[in-house]
Amino acid sequence: MSQDTWDLLLQSFLPLVEGAIRGTIPLALASFALGIVIALGVALMRLSKVRVVSGIARIYVSIIRGTPLLVQLFVIFYGLPSIGLLLDPWPSAIIAFSLNVGGYAAEVIRAAILSVPKGQWEAGHTIGMSRLQTLRRVILPQAARVSVPPLSNTFISLVKDTSLASLILVSELFRQAEEIAAFSQKFMVVYIEAALIYWLICLVLSAGQSVLEKKLDRYVAH
Amino acid sequence: MSRTDDPLQPPTPAGRAITEPGDATVLEVRALQKSFGPTQVLRSIDLTVRRGQVVALIGPSGSGKTTVLRSLNGLEVPEAGIVHFAGSDAIDFASSPSRRELLGLRDHSAMVFQQFNLFPHRTVLQNVIEGPVQVQKRPVAEATADALALLERVGLADKRHAYPFELSGGQQQRVGIVRALALKPELLLFDEPTSSLDPELVGDVLEVIRELASEGWTMVLVTHELQFASHVADNVVFMDGGVVVESGPPSEVLVNPKNDRTKQFLHRLLDR
Numbered sequence: 001m002s003q004d005t006w007d008l009l010l011q012s013f014l015p016l017v018e019g020a021i022r023g024t025i026p027l028a029l030a031s032f033a034l035g036i037v038i039a040l041g042v043a044l045m046r047l048s049k050v051r052v053v054s055g056i057a058r059i060y061v062s063i064i065r066g067t068p069l070l071v072q073l074f075v076i077f078y079g080l081p082s083i084g085l086l087l088d089p090w091p092s093a094i095i096a097f098s099l100n101v102g103g104y105a106a107e108v109i110r111a112a113i114l115s116v117p118k119g120q121w122e123a124g125h126t127i128g129m130s131r132l133q134t135l136r137r138v139i140l141p142q143a144a145r146v147s148v149p150p151l152s153n154t155f156i157s158l159v160k161d162t163s164l165a166s167l168i169l170v171s172e173l174f175r176q177a178e179e180i181a182a183f184s185q186k187f188m189v190v191y192i193e194a195a196l197i198y199w200l201i202c203l204v205l206s207a208g209q210s211v212l213e214k215k216l217d218r219y220v221a222h
Numbered sequence: 223m224s225r226t227d228d229p230l231q232p233p234t235p236a237g238r239a240i241t242e243p244g245d246a247t248v249l250e251v252r253a254l255q256k257s258f259g260p261t262q263v264l265r266s267i268d269l270t271v272r273r274g275q276v277v278a279l280i281g282p283s284g285s286g287k288t289t290v291l292r293s294l295n296g297l298e299v300p301e302a303g304i305v306h307f308a309g310s311d312a313i314d315f316a317s318s319p320s321r322r323e324l325l326g327l328r329d330h331s332a333m334v335f336q337q338f339n340l341f342p343h344r345t346v347l348q349n350v351i352e353g354p355v356q357v358q359k360r361p362v363a364e365a366t367a368d369a370l371a372l373l374e375r376v377g378l379a380d381k382r383h384a385y386p387f388e389l390s391g392g393q394q395q396r397v398g399i400v401r402a403l404a405l406k407p408e409l410l411l412f413d414e415p416t417s418s419l420d421p422e423l424v425g426d427v428l429e430v431i432r433e434l435a436s437e438g439w440t441m442v443l444v445t446h447e448l449q450f451a452s453h454v455a456d457n458v459v460f461m462d463g464g465v466v467v468e469s470g471p472p473s474e475v476l477v478n479p480k481n482d483r484t485k486q487f488l489h490r491l492l493d494r
C-alpha cells in the first residue's frame with residue numbers, strides 16, 4: 001500500500017470513530033430502547049382477546065415488516081413536512097428506527113411470552129396475583145430470558161441499519177465516510193475502513209451477547 | 223387472618239361469625255357444571271368440606287377431577303353451580319359472577335400442582351414469600367421468617383437460596399406445598415402431587431401431606447394413591463362421567479364400595 005493510502009486511513013480513522021460514537025451508537029441505543037417499549041406494548045396488544053386491539057397491532061407489524069426501512073425513514077423525514085410536521089434529522093431517525101424495531105421485536109416478545117408454560121400463569125394466579133401482576137413478576141422475566149438471543153440479533157441489525165440515516169443528513173459513521181470519500185476521491189479505502197469499524201462494533205456486540213446468554217441460561221428451567 | 227398465628231398451623235377462622243350456620247363447613251359446592259366446547263366435563267358436582275377434613279377425590283382419567291380443583295381456585299369458570307366458602311358470599315356461576323368475585327375465590331384456597339409450577343427465575347425463598355409479600359402485602363422480614371420456619375419443617379431450609387432447577391422433583395414439590403402454606407389458605411388443593419415424581423421420591427412428599435393432615439389443615443386431594451388416600455382421608459369422593467358416583471369414609475368407598483362403577487374402578491387400579 002502506498003504512503004498516501006496509509007495516511008488517509010490514519011487521518012480518517014478518528015472522524016469515523018467519532019461518527020460511530022456520536023452518531024451510530026447513540027442512535028442505535030436510543031432507537032432500540034424506545035423500540036423495545038413499543039414492541040412490548042404491541043406484543044401485549046397482539047395477545048389481547050379484544051379483536052380490534054389485536055387487529056390494530058397485527059396491521060402495525062404487517063406494515064413495518066412489509067415495507068422497506070428506507071421508505072419508512074423517508075416518509076417521516078421528507079413526507080411528514082407536507083402535512084405540516086417538520087422534524088429534524090435526529091428525531092426523524094429515532095422515530096423511524098424505533099417504530100421499525102417495535103414491529104420486529106413485537107413478534108419476538110409475543111413468541112417469548114407464549115413460550116412461558118401456562119402453568120406459570122396458574123401458579124401466579126393461585127398465590128392470588130392478578131393478571132397484570134403475574135405478567136410483570138412471573139411471565140415477563142422469563143420471557144425476557146428467552147428473548148435475549150433474538151433481540152440481540154435485532155440490535156446488531158439495527159446498528160448496521162443506522163447507516164441509512166446518512167440519507168437524511170444525520171452525521172453518523174457512514175455519513176462521515178461519504179464526506180471523506182468524496183473529498184479524497186479514495187472510495188475503496190474509506191468505505192472498507194468504515195465497513196471494518198461496523199464489523200468491529202458488531203463483533204463486540206456478539207461477544208456481549210454470548211456472555212449475557214450464558215449468564216441468563218443458569219436460571220432457565222431445562 | 224391474625225398475625226400472631228403460628229405459621230406452621232392452619233389458620234383459625236378469625237373474624238368470621240362463629241354463629242354462622244354450619245360453622246364447621248369450610249366449603250360447599252352444589253351442582254357444579256363445566257363444559258369445554260361441546261363436551262360437558264362436569265355435569266353436576268356436589269361437595270362439602272368441613273374444617274380440618276381431608277377429602278380425597280378419585281376417579282378415572284378424564285373424569286374432571288382437575289377441573290373441579292381448578293374451578294374451586296378460580297382458574298376455571300364453571301357455567302353453573304354454586305361455590306360457597308364459609309365467611310364469604312356464595313358464588314352462583316349461573317348468574318355470571320364478576321371478576322372480583324372470581325378473584326375472591328383465590329383468597330380461600332391455594333393449589334399444589336402436579337407439575338410443581340415453581341417460578342424458575344426465583345430462589346426457593348423468593349418463591350415462598352412472593353404471595354405473602356406481593357399479594358398479602360406482609361412485611362418482607364415477617365414473611366421471610368415464616369417461610370424459613372415452613373421450609374425448616376419440610377427439611378429444605380438449607381436450600382432456601384437454591385433455584386428450582388437445582389432441586390429434585392420431590393424437593394420442588396415440597397417447596398410447592400410450602401408456597402401454598404405460606405398464604406395460610408383455609409383450604410389446600412392438591413392435584414396429584416406425587417404423580418410426576420420418581421417412585422423413590424414419592425414417600426417424602428406424602429409424609430409432608432400426612433403431617434399437614436394431622437395438624438388439622440383442611441384439604442382436597444386428587445390422587446391415584448389409594449393406599450395413601452385410605453390412610454389420610456376422612457372422606458373419599460369417587461367421580462365418574464361428570465358426577466359424584468359415591469362418597470363417604472374410606473372404609474366404605476374404598477373397602478366396601480356400593481356402586482358398580484366404583485367397584486370396577488378400584489379393581490382396575492388394584493390389578494395394575
Ligand SMILES: Nc1ncnc2c1ncn2[C@@H]1O[C@H](COP(=O)(O)OP(=O)(O)OP(=O)(O)O)[C@@H](O)[C@H]1O
Nearest residue numbers: 258259263281282283284285286287288289290414
Ligand atoms: N382447557 C381445556 N380445554 C379442553 N378440554 C379440556 C380442558 N381441560 C380439560 N379438558 C378435558 O376435560 C376432561 C376432564 O379433564 P380433567 O383434567 O379435569 O380430568 P382428570 O380427572 O383430572 O383426569 P386425569 O386423572 O387424567 O388428570 C378431559 O376430557 C380433558 O380432555
Ligand SMILES: [Mg+2]
Nearest residue numbers: 287288289413
Ligand atoms: Mg387431572
